[in-house]
Amino acid sequence: MIKQFLSLEWKQFFRASYFQKGLVVKIFLILGALYFGGIALLLGGGMFFLIKKEIPEVDPVILINNYIIYWFLFEILIRYFMQQLPVMNVKPLMVIPIKRNTVIHYLLGKTTLSFFNFLSLFVFLPFSVVLLAKGYPVLNVVCWFFSIILITLSINFLNFLINKSNTVFYIAATLLLALIGLEYFEIFKASEPIGLAFNTLYSQPYLALIPLLSLMFLYNLNFKFIKNGFYLDDAVTKKIKSVEATDLSWFDRFGAIAPFLKNDIKLIWRNARPKQALMMSFVFLFYGLIFYTQDTYREMPAMLAFASMFITGGFLMTFGQLVPSWDSEYYKMLMSQNIPYRQYLESKWYLMVVAVGISFILSIPYLYFGWKIFGMIAAGALFNIGLNSFITLFGGALNRMPVELNTKAKAFGNTNGFNPTQLLIGLPKFLLPMGLFYIPYKLVNFETGIIVLGLSGVLGVVFKNFFLRKIENVYQKGKYKTIAAFGEKK
Incomplete structure (x- = not known):
């Protein structure tokens, strides 16, 4: 069934009228993705040596962990305004014998193919390779790297909820503004305990289970959110609202x-x-x-x-x-x-x-x-x-x-x-x-x-x-x- 979905997506992409309108723009977007992907690879590969040169007394891993929260905050911000959430025309699928769960799993799976997920991979994979080449513990580095990727995917599904629910958006925005305000006015530096948490995550590889459980929780939350509204009645029913007339003569x-x-x-x-x-x-x-x-x-x-x-x-x-x-x-x-x-x-x-x-x-x-x-x-x-x-x-x-x-x-x-x-x-x-x-x-x-x-x-x-x-x-x-x-x- 997944193969059939992919075939339908492929046909829709090439047969849609909007495919014709922006071929040059699409080429520019691909070049832009390659450009920023290349910068991310260079940044990840050179980050270790740059830190060692500028701050030789500090372990690069510790420094990255202390400030990685800002990377994730940047991800949340840029995803909210730029990441396009994948959608499907599900109405025709509702009247044929296809399990709702299959459609929803496929829809959520598409979100993992976002360029923003690969951006973290391009930055932290070469950095992790350099760490391994410099003799850092293999288990610690590998578990830490996979934890970063799991957190990135968690942010991906969090962004899905933020864009789909006002309640989630207001909660996330309030927490984010509160943390930034407390940090700016030096009332409480949230980056310090968060940095300590990431350093602990590196030193204790088994804690990689926490990002994994977080990803599973957010995935299931998205799954239930979509499934609750995945009914033909909800899709076709029109809500009638009273409109107050206004004099615009x-x-x-x-x-x-x-x-x-x-x-x-x-x-x-x-x-x-x-x-x-x-x-x-x-x-x-x-x-x-x-x-x-x-x-x-x-x-x-x-x-x-x-x-x-x-x-x-x-x-x-x-x-x-x-x-x-x-x-x-x-x-x-x-x-x-x-x-x-x-x-x-x-x-x-x-x-x-x-x-x-x-x-x-x-x-x-x-x-x-x-x-x-x-x-x-x-x-x-x-x-x-x-x-x-x-x-x-x-x-x-x-x-x-x-x-x-x-x-x-x-x-x-x-x-x-x-x-x-x-x-x-x-x-x-x-x-x-x-x-x-x-x-x-x-x-x-x-x-x-x-x-x-x-x-x-x-x-x-x-x-x-x-x-x-x-x-x-x-x-x-x-x-x-x-x-x-x-x-x-x-």
Whole structure:
């Protein structure tokens, strides 16, 4: 049966419409995986010698064990935002004689093939080989290495639960923030007892049973979680909800794009995932506190430009990057109407412009850090309106991952709709404002950098029709591929 599942997955991968859209992107992702995998191998192989050179009086194993908790915290963070959870279209399988347990075991087994699981293998396998070559006890090193891999797999299944359950997410986030806060304010250094625990794990090989039992526990927990909802009735039953009507007649003044604006406002107001994106965009307003309060970053003006763009660009980064995926559940119906694509795209642009304007008004308290900083924020807002908004809309043409609007069972909605392609598309959003500011800054002065960054946004607004026309052509060419991709069940 597993062989049949693999055959179905293979056919779905090559026959799906979204396979055609990003062959170049897939090649870049493979090259990126090879690049970071190679760096991990070099890091693992050279870690022992680097520690011996810099801190010769400390045993490298002890030092690694003392700080390995930060590696695992980094894993949890990067997995939550980047790891795509494997899914299957299980509805057809529910009506044929296949055991539910077999399907669930296969689904969970797919999670072990994540690149993030291999990353730990690439780092700690060469490090363990070096330890064995240097004469460290074989049993201790081997058991310690397998313990690290078992913990990595445990984090893999923990991430599955975090992404599937709000309760698990809030518990994990609270514990993580509490530990970081206690460590930062030197109230309680959690890294010390954790480091002691890992050193004990190395010195007592039989303790490798603890990570093994932890992995088994989390696997069974995931198994039960999925099995509890693995019923055809749950899959096909629609929940009826009462919707409170809202008067949005004042949007009529926007003319032909008014229906789209009303639709987006209702979408954000009535659905869980868009609401969470809106709340997250508010968090971006505080991004400047990380940079403007540190003297180190004040000496790195390019990073200040990066932060200034983020302060007013939260809505673009959270909501805007998933255009048109927000409309995936009714996109076929939307495109069957006699609606010009231009109106659809222009409504999204105005929505982002209004969001940037509101964020800029809310950023006025940053005047506390001086007129130069606030001027940079204003220039970043202009860049977001005039250039970043169009880059975001263009990126949407390449993003054909559907979004489930109401997914209360998952922390911060659903991670669907997010894929690594967005990271490649997002590079100009981060690098362009830094370059537009930094080059004039180095050639002339700080104020010139701000002016150039702001003028780039003004020019974007002046050539709005040109950009929208080009973006419209891209959407038109991929219209039917997008409809087909949104119609597929991931």
